[in-house]
Amino acid sequence: MKSFLKYTLATIVGVLITSVLLFFISLGIVGAMVSQKQKPVDIKENSVLRMDLNQTIMDRSPKNPFSNFNFQGFQPEKTLGLNDIIDNLEKAKTDDEIEGIYLDLTGIPAGMATIEEIREALIDFKESGKFVISYSDNYTQTSYYLASVSDYVYLNPEGRLNLSGLSSQVMFFKEGLEKLGVEPQIVRHGKYKSAIEPFTKNKMSPENREQIEAYMGSLWEHMAKGVSEARSIEVDKINEIVNSLDLWTSKAAVENGFIDDLKYKDQILEELRDSSGLEKDKDKIRFVSLGKYAKVPKKDKEVGLADDKIAVVYAMGSVIMGEGEEGTIGSDRISRAIRKARKDTTVKAIVFRVNSGGGSALASEVIWREIVLAKKEKPVIASLGDVAASGGYYIVSPADKIVANPNTITGSIGVFGLFFNVQNMMNDKLGVHVEAVKTHKYSNLGTPFRPMTAKEREAIKMSIEDTYDTFITHVAEGRNMKKSEVDEIGQGRVWSGKDAKEIGLIDEFGGLDKSIELAAEAADLERYRTVGLPKLKDPFEQLMKNFTGQAKMSIIKETLGQEYKYYRKLQEVSKMQGIQARIPYSVEVY
Numbered sequence: 001m002k003s004f005l006k007y008t009l010a011t012i013v014g015v016l017i018t019s020v021l022l023f024f025i026s027l028g029i030v031g032a033m034v035s036q037k038q039k040p041v042d043i044k045e046n047s048v049l050r051m052d053l054n055q056t057i058m059d060r061s062p063k064n065p066f067s068n069f070n071f072q073g074f075q076p077e078k079t080l081g082l083n084d085i086i087d088n089l090e091k092a093k094t095d096d097e098i099e100g101i102y103l104d105l106t107g108i109p110a111g112m113a114t115i116e117e118i119r120e121a122l123i124d125f126k127e128s129g130k131f132v133i134s135y136s137d138n139y140t141q142t143s144y145y146l147a148s149v150s151d152y153v154y155l156n157p158e159g160r161l162n163l164s165g166l167s168s169q170v171m172f173f174k175e176g177l178e179k180l181g182v183e184p185q186i187v188r189h190g191k192y193k194s195a196i197e198p199f200t201k202n203k204m205s206p207e208n209r210e211q212i213e214a215y216m217g218s219l220w221e222h223m224a225k226g227v228s229e230a231r232s233i234e235v236d237k238i239n240e241i242v243n244s245l246d247l248w249t250s251k252a253a254v255e256n257g258f259i260d261d262l263k264y265k266d267q268i269l270e271e272l273r274d275s276s277g278l279e280k281d282k283d284k285i286r287f288v289s290l291g292k293y294a295k296v297p298k299k300d301k302e303v304g305l306a307d308d309k310i311a312v313v314y315a316m317g318s319v320i321m322g323e324g325e326e327g328t329i330g331s332d333r334i335s336r337a338i339r340k341a342r343k344d345t346t347v348k349a350i351v352f353r354v355n356s357g358g359g360s361a362l363a364s365e366v367i368w369r370e371i372v373l374a375k376k377e378k379p380v381i382a383s384l385g386d387v388a389a390s391g392g393y394y395i396v397s398p399a400d401k402i403v404a405n406p407n408t409i410t411g412s413i414g415v416f417g418l419f420f421n422v423q424n425m426m427n428d429k430l431g432v433h434v435e436a437v438k439t440h441k442y443s444n445l446g447t448p449f450r451p452m453t454a455k456e457r458e459a460i461k462m463s464i465e466d467t468y469d470t471f472i473t474h475v476a477e478g479r480n481m482k483k484s485e486v487d488e489i490g491q492g493r494v495w496s497g498k499d500a501k502e503i504g505l506i507d508e509f510g511g512l513d514k515s516i517e518l519a520a521e522a523a524d525l526e527r528y529r530t531v532g533l534p535k536l537k538d539p540f541e542q543l544m545k546n547f548t549g550q551a552k553m554s555i556i557k558e559t560l561g562q563e564y565k566y567y568r569k570l571q572e573v574s575k576m577q578g579i580q581a582r583i584p585y586s587v588e589v590y
Contacts, residue, residue: 041295043097046276047286049088049293050102053118053146057082057110059355059385059512060314060532061294062326082114082385083532084294086513089121091298093128099276100131102287103150105143111355111386112219112407113497115146117511119226122149131275135268138162144258145223148230152271157262161253165242166220168212172198181424185452187461188416189468192493196416211494215409218496222406233257308528310519311341312351312512319359319367319391326536329356329395331363337533338370342377348528349379349519352399353512358391361415361467367395368474375400379522383515384408384506389494393505394471397478400522402506403515406498411505413475414492415468417460421451479504 061081080088092098101122108115126132126149134147137156141163147153155161177184177199184199194208204212221235228235233256246252253259263271273285317328324330341347352371358364374380375398382388382396384404389412396402404410426432426449434449445456452460472486479486481504489495489503500506508514520528 041292043095043288043293043296044286045097046099046278046283047097047288048100048102048272048276049092049098050104050287050289051085052104052289053085053108053110053143054106055080055109057085057108057114058327059083059316059353060536062536080290080294082117083512085118085290086121086511087298088290088293089118089125091296092293093125093130094299095296098130098288100133100272101125102272103132103134103147105134105136105147106138107140108143108146110142111409112142112223113384113386113405113409113511115142116405116407117513119146119149120511121513122146126151133268133272133275135263135265141166141223145226148227148258152260153258154261154263154268155250155253155259156264157250159250159262161247161250161258163242163247163258164245166216166223168216170198170204170208170212172202174198174200174202181422181426181429183421183424183451185419185421185457186416187457187464188492189414189464192412192414192491194492196418199418214499215494215496218498219407222496222498227258231257306527306529307346308523308525309344309347310349310351310516310523310525310528310530311344311347311533312353312516312530313337313341313533314353315367315395316355316385319356319363319395321360321363321366329354329359329363329367331360331366333534334367335370337535338367338374341533342370342374347378347531348525349381349523350374351381351383351512351515351519351530352396353383353385353515354388354392354396355385356392356395357387357389358394358412361391361394361471364391364394365470368398371395371398379519381515381519381522383512384410384497390414390492394474397475399478401508401518403508403510403518404497404500404506405511406496406501406509408497408500408506409494410497410500411489411495412492413471413486413490415464415471416492417464419446419452419460420448422448423450475505 058081060083089101092101122132131152132150133152133154134150135154135156136143136147137159139147139155139159139161144153144161144163184196186196186200188196192207192211194205194211197205197208224235224238227233228238241247241256246256247258250259250262254262269285270280273280273283276285278285313334315329315334316326317324319329319331321331323332324334338350338352341350371380380399382399382402384392384396384402385408387409388396388404389410393410393413423434426434436444436447436449438444442453442456444450445452445459468490472483472490475481475486475490476483485504489505495503495505497506497509501509508518510518516530520526
């Protein structure tokens with residue numbers, strides 16, 4: 001009894017101490033955020049906008065105080081979305097205090113379409129006549145693609161330009177699942193719908209290899225063309241050099257015209273001082289970070305806010321049923337945002353920005369319906385990000401126009417059902433047995449504790465076929481195509497944005513800015529302002545609501561670093577059961 005009381009008391013004391021610590025940590029974070037907000041933004045003349053893009057770039061900046069909180073330095077670090085980065089470049093173009101841009105690059109944890117939008121914004125910025133200088137100790141392929149538009153591209157003398165062509169790797173779990181005693185039970189429609197292959201095969205099917213080679217080839221072709229135009233190197237020459245590994249040394253990168261010169265960081269800083277009009281050895285370079293510059297208000301030629309609005313509805317992450325949160329496409333939350341924009345008489349057009357590999361077919365249908373209703377009342381323009389495939393394409397198919405970049409990943413029009421049978425693992429590996437009591441023969445259909453019967457599999461197959469038919473019907477109606485034409489380019493096949501335009505899945509090339517321009521044009525607007533939906537939660541409300549969960553995820557992210565994406569992927573797989581309209585896997589360019 002004494003031991004029980006002792007441990008109970010220790011537990012209570014521990015909980016109290018933890019609660020007090022969390023309270024004071026919360027106060028500290030709030031204080032840090034308030035102090036950051038209160039700091040005045042003063043941009044001095046001859047300043048240089050420093051672009052350090054080493055953090056994950058989302059479509060829009062989050063308000064979550066834990067999204068990138070530095071627990072070591074106990075300081076909030078501004079996480080910028082693509083929207084803020086593009087706005088910064090647009091402001092800097094006409095800001096007399098900004099002399100130029102310094103691209104301080106290593107790797108860029110962003111998709112190719114996101115990098116494309118930043119690259120196009122840099123090209124637009126250069127029309128101002130201001131300089132753009134890039135430097136890195138090591139360039140990855142994506143960071144070099146961005147840097148290639150710079151006036152000068154510099155590299156550390158002992159650094160590397162890792163330009164070796166694109167690669168995509170798929171991990172297969174079949175044997176691992178067999179050893180665990182887990183049986184994946186799968187029904188699919190679409191010979192290219194290879195999302196289930198990692199669970200059923202040890203290597204790619206010919207169809208999957210065909211589609212990967214096609215879209216990877218398209219991405220590389222676009223990248224090589226961009227580098228060719230920026231650096232005046234023939235595409236054939238680029239391919240020849242890449243195939244022969246002739247860029248393996250920094251000197252070779254200079255000799256072949258990919259790099260302008262080899263310099264150390266202190267030499268770059270000296271050049272930046274000269275380029276920004278500061279005196280040598282006297283004036284300190286006036287760097288302005290993207291986070292700080294985001295606080296500088298945009299100079300509007302017009303006085304006052306415009307009455308008319310264009311609503312930009314952001315949908316990022318897996319498509320799921322229910323409310324969801326920022327980073328997922330919850331059917332209720334996103335549908336409500338679209339409905340709000342539709343019913344708001346001051347909103348004259350809607351831009352639906354989607355960055356998703358899909359997810360729940362039912363959730364996709366719920367959101368699709370809201371886009372159909374919105375389209376009846378005002379123009380709806382879809383803007384596709386890095387990936388808008390399967391369920392991500394399903395929800396944009398009714399839009400008046402669909403805009404994407406040539407290196408956007410899209411299509412994957414197909415459906416599959418995935419159900420795991422863990423009976424052998426439970427019985428043979430763990431010695432755990434499960435028995436069921438049923439009122440009807442198929443009452444526990446979908447249970448993971450027994451295999452499906454032939455009758456159940458047939459019923460699920462009928463459901464899959466019905467969902468696929470609905471999917472291609474929606475696309476056919478939205479794109480003014482025949483169902484047979486959609487079926488031909490569907491079957492779960494993944495397409496690059498370039499190829500998608502040729503087969504009619506998208507209308508125009510461009511990013512979010514282009515989509516907003518088209519929306520304004522369709523609504524006949526000359527003066528307007530944009531509003532982002534769903535409305536982001538107040539940071540302090542979010543802080544008090546989910547401190548523990550977000551703090552835990554921030555620590556995990558900090559600990560795992562680049563491997564954090566695999567942790568997230570495992571979480572997604574665990575939620576993948578049921579009928580899915582989902583891209584095969586996470587598409588990453590190496």
